[in-house]
Amino acid sequence: MDDLDLAPRPLTLMAVHAHPDDETIGTGGTMARAVGASRRVVLVTCTRGEMGEIVMSELDTPENHRRLGELRAAELEAAMTELGVTEWDNLGYRDSDMMGRPGNLDPRCFWQADLDEAIGRLTWLVRRHRPEVITTYNDFGGYGHPDHIRTHQVAIGAFERAGDPGWYPTQLVEGGVAPWTPLKLYEQAVPRSVRLAMVERTEAMGQRSFWSAPENASPEEMVEYEAFLARALIPDDQITTRVDVNDFLEAK
Numbered sequence: 001m002d003d004l005d006l007a008p009r010p011l012t013l014m015a016v017h018a019h020p021d022d023e024t025i026g027t028g029g030t031m032a033r034a035v036g037a038s039r040r041v042v043l044v045t046c047t048r049g050e051m052g053e054i055v056m057s058e059l060d061t062p063e064n065h066r067r068l069g070e071l072r073a074a075e076l077e078a079a080m081t082e083l084g085v086t087e088w089d090n091l092g093y094r095d096s097d098m099m100g101r102p103g104n105l106d107p108r109c110f111w112q113a114d115l116d117e118a119i120g121r122l123t124w125l126v127r128r129h130r131p132e133v134i135t136t137y138n139d140f141g142g143y144g145h146p147d148h149i150r151t152h153q154v155a156i157g158a159f160e161r162a163g164d165p166g167w168y169p170t171q172l173v174e175g176g177v178a179p180w181t182p183l184k185l186y187e188q189a190v191p192r193s194v195r196l197a198m199v200e201r202t203e204a205m206g207q208r209s210f211w212s213a214p215e216n217a218s219p220e221e222m223v224e225y226e227a228f229l230a231r232a233l234i235p236d237d238q239i240t241t242r243v244d245v246n247d248f249l250e251a252k
C-alpha cells in the first residue's frame with residue numbers, strides 16, 4: 001500500500017456511456033450534481049461515435065462525416081466543461097452503426113469486439129479510478145442500439161470482475177492497479193410516464209420524436225412499433241432511485 005491509498009479520497013461516480021453526447025443526455029444532471037457535491041466524476045465513453053447522424057443539415061457534409069469522431073470528441077470536451085467534469089476516458093472502439101447495416105459488421109466496431117477483452121479494458125479503468133458507483137444502461141441499451149447494449153454488458157462485467165484478482169491478473173502485475181469492488185451499479189432510465197409526456201410535448205411542438213408512431217405505418221410496422229414500446233418503456237414502478245437535477249438543468 002502506498003501513500004496514495006492512505007490519502008482521503010472523494011467518493012467517485014463513474015458514468016459509462018456508448019457515444020459522445022449520451023453522457024449529457026442520459027446522466028448530465030446527475031454528473032453535474034455530483035461535481036457540485038464535491039464528488040469525483042469519471043466519464044467513460046466506449047466508442048468515438050463515428051457513425052452518428054449529423055442533424056444540422058448545413059453541417060451534414062462528407063468532410064464532417066469523415067472527421068465525426070474528432071468533432072464529437074471536441075463536443076464532449078466542451079460538454080464536460082459545462083458539467084464541471086475533469087476526467088474522461090474512451091475505451092477506443094469504433095461506433096457500431098445500427099443493426100443490419102455494414103458498419104455493424106466492421107471488425108473494429110464495439111459490437112464485433114471480443115466481450116472479455118472489452119470488459120477487461122473497463123475493468124482496468126474501474127481498478128484505476130476506484131468508483132463507488134457506476135451508471136450504465138439496461139440490457140436493451142435503453143432503446144436497442146448495439147453500442148448501448150454492449151455498453152450495458154461491459155459495465156455489468158467490469159462491475160462484477162474488477163474486485164476479483166482472478167480476472168485480468170496481468171493488470172495487477174503490469175498495469176499498476178489493484179482489485180476494486182464498486183458498491184453500486186445503476187441502470188439509467190426514463191420512466192414510462194415521463195417518456196410518453198416527452199413524446200406528447202414534442203409532437204405538440206410540431207416535431208416527430210424518435211419514439212413517435214411511424215407515419216403511414218402498415219399493420220406489420222405497427223406491430224413492430226408496439227413490440228418496441230413494450231420492450232423500451234420502463235414501467236414507473238420499476239424505478240428504484242430518483243436524482244433531483246432541477247438545480248443543474250442549466251448546465252445540462
Ligand SMILES: [Zn+2]
Pocket residue numbers: 018019022145148
Ligand atoms: Zn448513443
